[in-house]
Amino acid sequence: MRAVKKLAAFLLSLLVLSAAVFWFARLAPGDPLVSYYGERAERMSPADRAQAEAALGLDQPIRVQYVRWLKNALRGRLGISYKYKQDVLTVIRGRVGNTLLLGGVSYLLIFTLALPLGAACARMEGRLPDKVLCKLGTLSACIPAFWLSLLLILIFSVTLRWLPSSGAWSPGAAGGGAADRLRHLALPMTVVVAGHLWYYAYMVRNMLCDELGADYVLLERAAGLSRTRTLLRHCLRNVLPTYLSLMAVETPHILGGAYVVETVFSYPGLGTLSYESALYHDYDLLMALCLLSGAAVMACSMLAQAASQRIDPRMRTGRGEVTGRG
Numbered sequence: 533m534r535a536v537k538k539l540a541a542f543l544l545s546l547l548v549l550s551a552a553v554f555w556f557a558r559l560a561p562g563d564p565l566v567s568y569y570g571e572r573a574e575r576m577s578p579a580d581r582a583q584a585e586a587a588l589g590l591d592q593p594i595r596v597q598y599v600r601w602l603k604n605a606l607r608g609r610l611g612i613s614y615k616y617k618q619d620v621l622t623v624i625r626g627r628v629g630n631t632l633l634l635g636g637v638s639y640l641l642i643f644t645l646a647l648p649l650g651a652a653c654a655r656m657e658g659r660l661p662d663k664v665l666c667k668l669g670t671l672s673a674c675i676p677a678f679w680l681s682l683l684l685i686l687i688f689s690v691t692l693r694w695l696p697s698s699g700a701w702s703p704g705a706a707g708g709g710a711a712d713r714l715r716h717l718a719l720p721m722t723v724v725v726a727g728h729l730w731y732y733a734y735m736v737r738n739m740l741c742d743e744l745g746a747d748y749v750l751l752e753r754a755a756g757l758s759r760t761r762t763l764l765r766h767c768l769r770n771v772l773p774t775y776l777s778l779m780a781v782e783t784p785h786i787l788g789g790a791y792v793v794e795t796v797f798s799y800p801g802l803g804t805l806s807y808e809s810a811l812y813h814d815y816d817l818l819m820a821l822c823l824l825s826g827a828a829v830m831a832c833s834m835l836a837q838a839a840s841q842r843i844d845p846r847m848r849t850g851r852g853e854v855t856g857r858g
Contacts, residue, residue, distance in 0.1 A: 641729075657737075
């Protein structure tokens with residue numbers, strides 16, 4: 533029964549999201565005919581423009597357009613991209629792999645590095661290395677992603693010419709080799725990791741510091757066990773379930789953070805595609821991307837709740853709802 537309720541809430545949320553995006557996209561200023569016809573749209577006569585709008589289904593009221601789009605979407609037909617003149621799913625399939633690569637590798641790096649970094653700070657709580665790392669980490673987490681991206685481009689691409697400033701591979705080498713892909717991933721991945729790493733490392737640090745102040749730790753310290761052994765053998769084990777739950781909950785947050793970075797670096801992923809679809813009023817493509825992103829966020833949140841309840845029963849309240857930030 534609970535699964536049916538969650539599925540119904542999931543579908544209802546997608547319906548509300550699709551209606552909101554459809555409505556606001558068509559109220560935004562701009563001419564979608566320019567996206568489809570290019571410069572020819574500016575030279576069209578009123579009769580030609582009316583005919584072009586009718587051909588694209590833009591001559592009807594918004595509510596009629598939405599009902600028609602919804603019926604087609606339920607049949608699996610999400611429309612044609614105005615800009616690329618292809619089925620929107622074909623366009624998305626060509627980009628989704630790049631976003632998963634950037635977001636996935638960044639995700640692994642963030643949560644792989646956050647645990648030892650947080651543990652090191654907790655081990656040296658209140659000492660100079662801990663204070664320095666806290667200051668540097670807070671500073672890095674507060675720098676806007678677009679500003680850090682431009683700074684890295686200026687240093688490593690313009691001044692030093694060590695790394696490329698855009699794209700996913702070198703021109704003429706579609707797909708590229710592993711080394712070429714890594715060179716193009718280096719800067720955007722650095723920005724994504726720098727923007728999120730300290731947030732999670734600081735959470736680990738605080739959780740471990742709370743554990744180190746618990747009564748059982750005081751007893752073990754009194755028995756002669758060192759702070760490091762206590763932290764690694766007992767405290768770290770106690771915070772791991774919460775940390776794993778956090779990893780599940782924050783999956784959409786990490787992947788979503790890559791969208792802004794993709795746009796700045798002109799990285800051919802879903803983030804850049806979303807920006808282009810909004811800029812050029814590519815309605816069908818924008819709808820598909822918003823639904824895909826929304827469905828991914830909601831699905832990850834639901835899976836994270838289920839995983840959290842299994843991993844860490846302490847996170848349950850009442851009949852099993854997960855507390856904390858979504």
